[in-house]
Amino acid sequence: MELTVWRAFVTVCRLGSLSAAADELGHTQSAVSRQIAGLERELGVPLLERHARGVRPTPAGEVFRRHALLALDEADRAVRAVRDARDGSLGRPLAVGATPSLAAGIVPAAIRRLLDAAGPIPWSLLPGLSTRLHDRVIAGDLDVAVVTDAPPGLPTDPRVERWFLGMDDMVVVLPIGHPLAGNGPVRIRALAGETWVEDNDGSAALLRQHAARAGVTARIDLTAADLVGKVALVATGHAIALVPGVLASALRADVTTVALVDPPTRGIYTLTPRRDPHPSAAPLLEELATAFDSAPGGVRTRRAADDGGGRP
Secondary structure (H helix, E strand, O other): OOHHHHHHHHHHHHHOOHHHHHHHHOOOHHHHHHHHHHHHHHHOOOOEEEEOOEEEEOHHHHHHHHHHHHHHHHHHHHHHHHHHHHHOOOOOOEEEEEOHHHHOOHHHHHHHHHHHHHOOOOEEEEEOOHHHHHHHHHHOOOOEEEEEOOOOOOOOOOOEEEEEEEEEEEEEEEEOOOOOOOOOOEOHHHHOOOEEEEOOHHHHHHHHHHHHHOOOOOEEEEEOOOHHHHHHHHHOOOOEEEEEHHHHHHOOOOEEEEOEOOOOEEEEEEEEEOOOOOOOHHHHHHHHHHHHHOOOOOEEEOOOOOOOOOOO
């Protein structure tokens, strides 16, 4: 599949119009229509549906759109990296991965301090789930990944160096008007009648395990596509949710959090490849450790690595 066709598709989805996409891309509307039709034939499924004001992606089209955006972003970064190498302007880019909650605050803050101390460094940040980020470190796509040991846990692989940063207490996010908003730590029993929303299997497993220990059941009746959608469902009063404590300071203003008694926890780790580490990886790990030491909320740091050694 040609990336130009993928770009045409995501542009149509963004603008909701074949003609508007054609104008932006410098193509004719008939050319864009042929590109989309060819893509649909190749995939064997309709990607767009018409509505009163234009077009929108079908459910299958929305799935493809999200993956296509990632592929196009990677392609754009590859082109920029080649041009930088050609021009000799900057060194090897630093590729960083992080889970969505860590990418929302602590990791960007650590990168900012690294850049302030070391000067300009080309870098990228890829959000993702821990197991996927682990695989991308092994594949050589990432120089540093900041991940968690939430279920199903982290695999052990001799090709990866793993360092422990701290423990993160999970908290419950509530809409502002919830009766328990502003209260101190609560027991999960007080929330037994609530509807919960989850966006990934790891967080759902932590919630179910915590509820089971208390002899209650957490009713996870809603599923969100991602962390942003999960919090949006809470803000609009549809459900409550379990979220990482490290995320608390980055949440939107129309939700609040409440701590749990004996909360579920997850360990936070950095992963780096054992071979050919990036020159900026070790300084970034130090900045990440500093960020965790000063993090608000439910983060509890430890200075030792999980294998008994010190920080790099």
